[in-house]
Amino acid sequence: MDHKELVELDHQYVMQTYGRFDVDIDHGKGATLYDLAGKEYIDFSSGIGVNSIGYGNEKWVNAITDQAGKLGHISNLFYSQPYARLAEQLCRRSGMAAAFFGNSGAEANEGMIKLARKYSFDKYGKGRGTIITLRNSFHGRTLTTLTATGQDVFHNYFFPFIDGFRYAVAGDMSSLQEVAGHDVCAVMLELVQGEGGVLPMDPTYVHDLAVLCAERDWLLLVDEVQTGVGRTGTLFAFQQYGIIPDAVSFAKGIAGGLPMGGFLANERCRDVLGPGTHAATFGGNPICAAAAQVVLDTLDEDTLAQVAEKGKYIRARIEHMGLSSLGATRGLGLMIGVEVTGEESNKAMAARLIRNGLLVLTAGQALRLLPPLTISMAEIDKGLAIMKDSLL
Template sequence: MNHEELKRLDGRYVMPTYGRFDVDIDHGSGATLYDLAGREYIDFASGIGVNSVGYANPKWVAAVTEQAGKLGHISNLFYSQPCARLAQQLCERTGMANAFFANSGAESNEGIIKLARKYSFDKYGKGRGTIITLKNSFHGRTITTLTATGQDVFHNYFFPFIDGFRYAEAGNMDSVAEVAGHDVCGVLLELVQGEGGVLPMDQAFVHDLAVLCAERDWLLLVDEVQTGVGRTGTLFAFQQYGIIPDAASFAKGIAGGLPMGGFLANDKCSGVLGPGAHATTFGGNPICASAALAVLDILDEEALAAVRENGNYLRARIEHMGVDCLGGTRGLGMMIGVEVLGERSNRELAARLIENGLLVLTAGTALRLLPPLTITREEIDKGLAIMERTLA
């Protein structure tokens, strides 16, 4: 099959919900991808942060292959080793108490919203189920997580939305106070607003928010769907902010390319969701859990230090390129936003870069870079050379 044949097949049978770039991807190795014609691309996108350990990583491939030959699925009516071992690894490396496994970021965020509402219901009864989220946030595309998302652009078409969410200005405790009330049970935030433009939260704001939540017995819920699993240079971003959230969701990079998500709860919330209170058929799937165990094994402290170093290297190189259409950078680790200047949009610049062999993303008005966390310095330099040559 060639590129045009694939496009016709996709156009005929796949629902047209995605604005695709005119590129197909057939296979890859490390952070280098190839299309059906054999053309090479350097990947600064990693499947929107999913392919955390790159492509065809030998340790990841071995873990998935071995488990696929033993047991693909059994359901949560029975015990399985990969699920329990993965929960242990995540808790021991974060200081959290226990884990729930799901299939996607939206489902994971639904879970922590339910956790907060049940915690409050069990302790205070009805009438205390409102969640405060932040403007410019993004939490998923189900009706509930769309409602939680603080961007009007995502809200059109799907009315009516559910009740129980209010929006505050990021970084503004006065704004949080304005929307607070006796009916609030939790605050949900991203420590780096990903879809909103790669915007890190201020440390002081996060600290003050954590103090307020503790004082009012609101649950502090951290959406780590994009920031988690090493993306920001620590296993979870909250470990750089000096807080222990009541719950933190994760997805994207956890299984290195397989669909998996979930959330961690602290000691206070570890027993809130008992048998029958929350469930999902595929949660903790043995193959996905085995893949995730391989990801965590690969992302040891040395690898996380390399994420921080390579993130700093990428940002410094971009800021010193002297390219008129690019401004400053921001982010944590290898979650990087690059401001776009001039008349061309970030989408136009992304299309030009992809056409020339560098896969990038957009977010807000910025270019967004989410390379595989195991990308080599040689691959980084190749990608930067394409960026400079294309945008000069």
């Protein structure tokens, strides 16, 4: 099959819900990808933060293959080793108490929402189920997580939405106080707003928010679907903010390319959801869990330190390119936003870079860079050279 045949097949049989770039990807190794014609691309996107340890990782492939030969799926009515071992690693390395496994980021955030509302119902009864989220946030595409998302652009077409959410201006405690009330049970936020433009939260604001939540017995829910699993240079971004959330969600990079998500709860919330209150048929799937164990083993402390250093290196190189079309950079670790300052839109710029062999993303008005966490320095330099040559 060639590129034209693939595009025709897609257009005939697949719902056209994605604005795809006119590029196909066939295979890859490390952070380098190839299309059907053999053209090479350096990947600064990792499948929107999913392919955390790159492509063709032998340990990851072997773990999946071995587990598939033993047990591909068994319902959560039975015990199996892979999910239990994964839960132990996640809890030990995060300081959290217990894990729930699902399949996606939206499902993980829905689980946290249910956790918060049940915690409040058990303690205070009905009428205390409102969750405050932040303007410019993104929490998923189910109706509930879409309602939680603080961007009107995502809300169109899908009315009516469910009740129980209010929005505060990010970084503004007075705005949060204005929307607070006796009916609030939790605050949910991203520590770096990814889809909103790669915007890190101010540490003082996060600290003050954590204090307020503790004072009012609101649960502090941290959405780490994009920032989690090593993306920012620590296993979870909250570990850089000096807080312990009541629950934290994860997905994207956890299984290195297989669909998996979930959330972790702290000690006081670990038993809120009992038997029959929440479930996921494929949650903790043995193959996905085996893949995730390889991801966590790969992301040891040395590798996480390298993630932070690689992020600093990329940002410094971009800022010193002297390109009139690019401005300041921001982010944490290998979650990087680059301001687009020229007349060309970030989407048009991304399309040009992709045509020239560098896969990038957009977010807000910025370019968004999410390379595999194991990307080599040689691949970084090759990708930055493509960026410079393309935008001169």
